[in-house]
Amino acid sequence: MPDALISLSSVDKRFASGTVALQSASLEVRAGEFVSLLGPSGCGKSTVLRLVAGLDQPTAGRVDTPAWRDPGQARTGFVFQDATLLPWADVFDNVWLPLRLAGVSRAEAAPRIGALLASMGLADFAHAMPSELSGGMKMRVAIARARVTQPEALLMDEPFAALDEITRQRLNAELLEAWQAEPMAVMFVTHSVVEAVYLSQRVLVMGARPGRIVDVVEIDEPHPRPPGFRTSPRFAELCRRLSDALEAATAA
């Protein structure tokens, strides 16, 4: 892939405990592409994201990502399953944090934060404290914080797994709107076949022991995806195809 933004080539990751989390894992993600990582528990999905984010080193192989190429720049945003907001800071200050760490003053950051909060339905909550927010609202704030630096790559590790189904579907749709408004590559870890099909352009299916990419399923439906997409026969067919790939990966 000549225009890959993110690439892992024959990457091994062995922890000090002796656990081999990844063996010969290779993948590429283009600029602006939406890719999900799907696989059984413990197959190394979070390890892949940590390597891409530059939070961990491979034992062997090559990792080439914005975080490795340009460690000083906030070119990568990260969202975890837990929103991990600062409990003593309001929504505005939580979203400001990455810019503040980059030396951007509150006044300089205000237009960007205001626009981001407005686009994510958070305009009236700028001065709310995290304890006053629902789980879905906290996750919106976490996503706004990850987007505030206009990252080239947004890494998301099961961000919606703890939310109720309706909130999860709403946040799926909002995430696609955000991705279309400000193009960035998204790597999205999920256990949900339905979520992976709804969101992605490609799904990388991982197998465990040792962790590696064993299949790639193209979700060749254009974005924006219409409201009826989730209930369409095409959606059901893609879910079936991805479920089969996941089953084969789990059995491998």
Ligand SMILES: Nc1ncnc2c1ncn2[C@@H]1O[C@H](COP(=O)(O)OP(=O)(O)OP(=O)(O)O)[C@@H](O)[C@H]1O
């Ligand atoms: N810091 C660490 N030290 C030792 N072993 C680790 C460490 N981090 C992860 N592992 C092990 O590496 C393997 C892959 O873990 P990882 O969290 O990447 O998998 P995962 O696919 O994200 O799992 P899940 O879907 O359950 O979140 C697992 O066996 C895990 O126990």
